[in-house]
Amino acid sequence: MSAAGRFAARTVRVKAPGKVNVSLAVGPLRPDGYHSVASVYLAVSLYEEVAATSTAAPGISISLSPESTLDLDAVDIPLDSNNLAYKAAAIMADVSEHATGVHLEITKRVPVAGGMGGGSADAAATLLACDALWNSGLSREELAHLASELGADVPFSLLGGTAVGLGLGDELSPALAKAQTHWVLVVADYGLSTPEVYRTLDRLRGAEGIESGEPTGVDPRILAALRGGDAESLSRVLVNDLQRASIELSPALRDTLGIGESHGAIAGIVSGSGPTVALLADDSIAAEALAEDMQRYGHTALAVHGPVPGARIISDTLL
């Protein structure tokens, strides 16, 4: 039998969550073009999935699954080496003795360029899937190290739950939060570029002559509120330094926040660099009702909860 005839394809399927930044403090622009941050990440129940299938032919290929809930015709996702999942597979192939070719089929559910780390979730899922597919045997710490080379948000999607992120956002400390909080994600039909939002914040601060200090840590009240699932206390301490820059680039976000708050949200915040708006609800029933109200206003709105676990294998099949 030929070598190709003996090849047994295998598919490892991994799901990884999107995130909301419940708190995001941003320091001044650094010489390397980045900003030091202090962030509280919350992984929420909106998941990307990556199915990694070994191929007899070498190389990495990518497709988007028809199971995706996003309108794939309306989004701009590179399917070549610019895709974060491709980069993750390439980095894993470099450190794996038994790497093969791989096809990655991505199920997109997290809004693209939405401030929820969808591409980062694809990268985290791919790291874990390739590690299993190629029996690379990397520890969670080694995977987290590779994740931080791919992007500031990638390590968190691997870890999941609730965590404080310092440095670029990739120096993570898990935080205890057994209770759930309930949110409505109001998803825009456009994206915002993360670098452009950071640049806009620098410009706004420069014009005001504001010298922002380096973020030193996060408000302990945020962690206490998350620990107990205390939405009311959490609503008083949500903060995102990037929000004003996202609103500067997309003023309609101010209206979205206002509509949410006047229809039962106890607070609202732009997630990360936006434009997704995360509205905090009292409980799951209030979140469902709020999502329906936002839909009546013509918004795409999804009720989610968090924290949820980070990237994990959901199936491993020999074909």
Ligand SMILES: C[C@@](CO)(OP(=O)(O)O)[C@H](O)COP(=O)(O)OP(=O)(O)OC[C@H]1O[C@@H](n2ccc(N)nc2=O)[C@H](O)[C@@H]1O
């Ligand atoms: C704003 C945040 C909040 O969690 O998330 P998103 O809104 O993108 O989801 C993150 O800081 C984004 O993380 P991520 O999207 O992984 O960023 P990267 O790919 O590492 O960097 C993209 C660009 O964002 C800017 N950047 C990112 C992280 C950081 N701490 N400082 C920065 O200035 C830089 O201009 C960088 O070139």
Ligand SMILES: Nc1ncnc2c1ncn2[C@@H]1O[C@H](COP(=O)(O)OP(=O)(O)O)[C@@H](O)[C@H]1O
């Ligand atoms: N797997 C991927 N999914 C989505 N976008 C990707 C992916 N790989 C690269 N990109 C590019 O990265 C940009 C931002 O991606 P995304 O992670 O969705 O947003 P955000 O950084 O706001 O959370 C997209 O506009 C797209 O051009």
